[in-house]
Amino acid sequence: DAGVIQSPRHEVTEMGQEVxxxxxxxxxxxxxxxxxxxxxxxLELLIYFxxxxxxDDSGMPEDRFSAKMPNASxxxxxxxxxxxxxxxxxxxxxxxxxxxxxxxxxxGTRLTVT
Amino acid sequence: xxxVEQHPSTLSVQEGDSAVIKCTYSDSASNYFPWYKQELGKxxxxxxxxxxxxxxxxxxxxxxxxxKTAKHFSLHIxxxxxxxxxxxxxxxxxxxxTLTFxxxxxxxxxx
Numbered sequence: 622d623a624g625v626i627q628s629p630r631h632e633v634t635e636m637g638q639e640v641x642x643x644x645x646x647x648x649x650x651x652x653x654x655x656x657x658x659x660x661x662x663x664l665e666l667l668i669y670f671x672x673x674x675x676x677d678d679s680g681m682p683e684d685r686f687s688a689k690m691p692n693a694s695x696x697x698x699x700x701x702x703x704x705x706x707x708x709x710x711x712x713x714x715x716x717x718x719x720x721x722x723x724x725x726x727x728x729g730t731r732l733t734v735t
Numbered sequence: 736x737x738x739v740e741q742h743p744s745t746l747s748v749q750e751g752d753s754a755v756i757k758c759t760y761s762d763s764a765s766n767y768f769p770w771y772k773q774e775l776g777k778x779x780x781x782x783x784x785x786x787x788x789x790x791x792x793x794x795x796x797x798x799x800x801x802x803k804t805a806k807h808f809s810l811h812i813x814x815x816x817x818x819x820x821x822x823x824x825x826x827x828x829x830x831x832x833t834l835t836f837x838x839x840x841x842x843x844x845x846x
Contacts, residue, residue, distance in 0.1 A: 712778050
């Protein structure tokens, strides 16, 4: 199994630009999670999908952030417009069943907004 | 909602010593407690988990204990090796909810 796949691995962009992060969950997993990790705030859950439907988006910081899951094998997290404070590592994770089961993380996307 | 506290934030041990990381949680309904290891530049990796119907679980050099009455659980690593150096996260959930993570413990094992 290839595990959770994320792209790009690194992204450097200028403030105001649109950023799109991509995730392919493990085949057969029906829950998908987007997290943000920073030194100050640790690991924060941004949004959780189950069967392609957003279940909990209370962690999405503001309207500049949006996430979609058009099918069971693909999800995107978009930031528009990006700001320097969005600089962080963004992780995607997937699991079988509900949100409280074993989650498997991707390698992350390190985002730097200048 | 759930709140998970993790201690210590950093832990330094000599190779061969044991390491213990402790977490407390607030929601008495929580019943699933995983531990993740995150190496530099990588995503968190699930290393062991425990459910509330057991008090202890072992896997080679690592073990997790759970005290539901006191609402705390611990990770024990015996015979530590330099490759155990990483950041370790505990988490808790009720099974229906998402995971709530602790702030992490940076473990440094010196040769």
